[in-house]
Amino acid sequence: MTETSVPERPLLRVNNIEVIYDHVILVLKGVSLEVPEGGVITLLGANGAGKTTTLKAISNLLQSERGEITKGSIEYQGQPIGKWSAPDLVKRGICQVMEGRHCFGHLTVEENLLTGAYTRRDGRAEIQRDLDMVYSYFPRILERRRASAGYVSGGEQQMTVIGRALMARPKLILLDEPSMGLAPQLVEEIFEIVRRLNAQEGVSFLIAEQNATIALRYGSHGYVLENGRVVMDGEASVLSQNEDVKEFYLGLGASGRKSYRDVKFYRRRKRWLT
Amino acid sequence: MLFALEVAISGLLSGIMYSLVALGFVLIFKASGVFNFAQGAMVLCAALTFVRLLELGVPFWIAAGITLIVMMVLAVVIERIVLRPLVNQPLIILFMATIGLNFFLEGLAQGVWDAQVHGLQLGIDDLPWEPLANSTGMLISIFDLSAALICGVLVASLGVFFHKGRIGRALRAVADDHQAAMAVGIPLQHIWAIVWAAAGIVALVAGALWGQRLGVQFSISLVALKALPVLILGGLNSISGVIVGGLLIGAGEKLAEVYLGPIIGGGIENWFAYLLAMVFLLFKPYGLFGEEIIERV
Ligand SMILES: Nc1ncnc2c1ncn2[C@@H]1O[C@H](COP(=O)(O)OP(=O)(O)OP(=O)(O)O)[C@@H](O)[C@H]1O
Ligand SMILES: [Mg+2]
Numbered sequence: 033m034t035e036t037s038v039p040e041r042p043l044l045r046v047n048n049i050e051v052i053y054d055h056v057i058l059v060l061k062g063v064s065l066e067v068p069e070g071g072v073i074t075l076l077g078a079n080g081a082g083k084t085t086t087l088k089a090i091s092n093l094l095q096s097e098r099g100e101i102t103k104g105s106i107e108y109q110g111q112p113i114g115k116w117s118a119p120d121l122v123k124r125g126i127c128q129v130m131e132g133r134h135c136f137g138h139l140t141v142e143e144n145l146l147t148g149a150y151t152r153r154d155g156r157a158e159i160q161r162d163l164d165m166v167y168s169y170f171p172r173i174l175e176r177r178r179a180s181a182g183y184v185s186g187g188e189q190q191m192t193v194i195g196r197a198l199m200a201r202p203k204l205i206l207l208d209e210p211s212m213g214l215a216p217q218l219v220e221e222i223f224e225i226v227r228r229l230n231a232q233e234g235v236s237f238l239i240a241e242q243n244a245t246i247a248l249r250y251g252s253h254g255y256v257l258e259n260g261r262v263v264m265d266g267e268a269s270v271l272s273q274n275e276d277v278k279e280f281y282l283g284l285g286a287s288g289r290k291s292y293r294d295v296k297f298y299r300r301r302k303r304w305l306t
Numbered sequence: 307m308l309f310a311l312e313v314a315i316s317g318l319l320s321g322i323m324y325s326l327v328a329l330g331f332v333l334i335f336k337a338s339g340v341f342n343f344a345q346g347a348m349v350l351c352a353a354l355t356f357v358r359l360l361e362l363g364v365p366f367w368i369a370a371g372i373t374l375i376v377m378m379v380l381a382v383v384i385e386r387i388v389l390r391p392l393v394n395q396p397l398i399i400l401f402m403a404t405i406g407l408n409f410f411l412e413g414l415a416q417g418v419w420d421a422q423v424h425g426l427q428l429g430i431d432d433l434p435w436e437p438l439a440n441s442t443g444m445l446i447s448i449f450d451l452s453a454a455l456i457c458g459v460l461v462a463s464l465g466v467f468f469h470k471g472r473i474g475r476a477l478r479a480v481a482d483d484h485q486a487a488m489a490v491g492i493p494l495q496h497i498w499a500i501v502w503a504a505a506g507i508v509a510l511v512a513g514a515l516w517g518q519r520l521g522v523q524f525s526i527s528l529v530a531l532k533a534l535p536v537l538i539l540g541g542l543n544s545i546s547g548v549i550v551g552g553l554l555i556g557a558g559e560k561l562a563e564v565y566l567g568p569i570i571g572g573g574i575e576n577w578f579a580y581l582l583a584m585v586f587l588l589f590k591p592y593g594l595f596g597e598e599i600i601e602r603v
Contacts, residue, residue, distance in 0.1 A: 091489065093485060093488060093489060095393075095394070096393070096394050096484065096485055096488065097394075098394060117493070118488040118489060118491065119488070119491040119492065119493045121491075122489075122490065122491030123491065127489070127490070127491075128489045129489075130485065130486060130489055134483050134485065134486035134489070135483075135486075136478065136479045136482040136483055136486065136487075137482055137483075138478060138481070138482055139475065139478055139479060139482065143475050143478075144479075146472075146475055147475050147476060147479045147487070147490050147492065148490050148491075150472065150475075150476055150490060150491050150492050151491040151492075193486075196490060197490070200490065200491060
C-alpha cells in the first residue's frame with residue numbers, strides 16, 4: 033500500500049471538485065485526492081481551508097448546509113457517487129465522523145453505537161458481535177455504556193462517534209479532526225486505535241487534521257489544503273520533512289530564517305496562513 | 307369525598323384523550339423540530355372520512371382500516387410534497403407550511419365529504435358503569451372508561467415504539483442531531499413519514515372518540531387546541547410528559563369547574579388549562595419532562 037502511484041483503482045477518487053455554498057460562496061476550487069484501499073490518508077490545512085467541506089462533499093452532507101458540488105466528480109470503487117444519498121453511501125461503506133463529536137446527547141453511549149447499525153439488515157447476532165468488537169477497541173466506553181452520551185467526557189464522546197461509525201461496517205471512514213479539544217495523550221490513544229482498526233479490520237481512513245505532527249506520523253500519505261486548493265501532496269515522511277510544512281504546520285521553524293524582512297518568506301507565510 | 311374522587315377520575319379519563327392528541331404533536335416535533343399546526347385538521351380529516359364511510363354502509367372495521375390507510379397515504383404525500391422540498395429551510399418556514407397545510411386539509415376534507423354535522427356511534431354507550439355505580443355509588447361513564455383505555459393503550463404502545471428498538475432510537479437520534487443522524491445513515495424522510503403516519507393514527511382515534519362526543523363537524527379540529535396546554539405542561543419533546551400533562555390538565559379542569567366554579571362563576575373548564583399552562587411557562591419553560599438542551603463545550 034505504500035505505492036499509491038500504481039494505476040490500480042483507488043477506493044476513493046476525488047476529481048477536481050468545486051463546492052459552492054449558498055450559490056455564491058466558492059469554497060473548494062478544484063480539489064483532487066485519492067484514498068487507496070487500506071490507506072490512512074491525511075488532509076492538512078489551516079482553519080477554513082476547506083477540509084470539512086471536502087469530507088462533506090464525499091459523504092453527501094453538503095446539501096443540508098446549502099452547499100453543492102458544481103464541478104468535478106467523486107468516484108468510489110470506480111463508480112461515480114453523484115446520485116447517492118448519505119444513507120446510500122453509508123450502506124456502501126462510506127461513513128463520516130463529523131468534527132466536534134456529534135454524539136446523540138440524550139441517547140446512552142450504547143444506543144449511540146447502535147444507531148450506527150441502522151442501515152444494516154444482517155440481524156441482531158451480527159450487530160452484537162460488532163458491538164463487542166467496538167468495545168474491545170474502546171474499553172473506556174464499555175464502562176460508560178449506560179451513561180447519556182451528552183454527559184461523558186470529550187474523549188469518550190470521540191470514541192463513541194468513531195465506534196458508531198464502525199457499527200456500519202464501513203470500508204472508508206472520513207474522520208474530521210479527531211484531535212479537536214482533546215488532551216495530547218488522548219489524541220495519541222485515538223490515533224493508535226485508528227492504526228489498529230486500519231491494520232486489523234481493514235478500514236481505510238481519510239483524516240482531516242490541523243494537528244499535522246500526529247496526522248503525518250500515523251498517515252501514509254498527506255494532502256495539504258490551502259484556500260480550497262490542494263497545494264502539496266506526498267508521502268507522509270516526505271511531507272514532514274518539507275520546510276513549509278515544518279514551518280507552518282509542525283511549528284518547527286527552519287533555523288536561521290526568522291527574519292520578517294525576508295520578503296519571500298513573509299509572502300509565503302501569508303499565503304499559508306490565510 | 308367520593309364525589310371528589312368521581313370528578314377526579316372522570317377528569318383523568320378525559321385527560322388521557324388530551325394526551326393522545328398532544329402525542330401527535332410531540333412525535334412530529336421530536337422528529338423534525340416542527341410544530342405541526344395541521345394536527346387539528348388531520349383529526350377532522352380522519353373523523354370525517356371515517357364517519358362518511360360508515361354512512362355509506364361500509365362495515366365498522368373496514369371503514370377504520372380504510373381511514374387508516376388514507377391517513378398513512380396522506381402522511382407520505384405530505385412528507386413528499388410539503389416537507390421534503392423545505393428541508394434545510396428555517397424552521398419557521400416549515401411551521402408556516404403546516405399552517406397552510408392546515409387550511410388545505412380542512413378544505414379538502416369538507417370538499418370531498420361535506421360540512422354537515424354527522425353523528426358518530428362507536429357502539430359504546432355513554433352510561434354509568436353499573437358494577438362501579440352499584441358498589442361505590444360513583445358514576446363513571448362506560449364511554450369514558452373505554453375511551454381512556456383505548457387512548458391509554460395507544461399512547462403506551464406509541465411510546466414504546468418510539469422509545470425502544472431501531473426506529474425509536476433513530477427517532478431520538480434525529481431529534482438530537484439531524485446531521486449526525488444522516489451521517490450514520492438514518493434517512494430523515496423515512497422517519498418523518500413514520501411519525502406523520504403515527505400522527506395520522508392518533509388523529510383517527512382522537513377524531514372517532516371526540517366525534518362520538520361532539521358529533522363530527524368542523525369544530526372537532528379544535529380539539530387540537532386542548533393539546534396546547536398539555537404540551538406546555540409536559541414539554542414539547544417528551545412522550546412521558548404529555549401523558550402526565552394530559553392527566554393533570556384533565557383532572558385539574560374538572561376539579562376546578564366543580565369546586566371553584568361556584569365561587570368565581572362557571573365555565574372554568576374552558577380556560578383553566580390555559581391558565582395552568584401560563585403559570586407553568588413562567589416557572590418551568592421546558593415543561594415538566596421537557597428535555598433541557600445539553601450544552602457542553
Ligand atoms: N455552511 C456554510 N455556508 C457558507 N460558508 C461555509 C459553510 N461552511 C463552511 N463555509 C466556509 O467554507 C470555508 C471552508 O470551511 P471548512 O469548514 O471546510 O474548513 P476547515 O478546513 O474544515 O476548517 P476548520 O479547521 O476550522 O474546521 C470557510 O471559509 C467557511 O467559512
Ligand atoms: Mg473543519
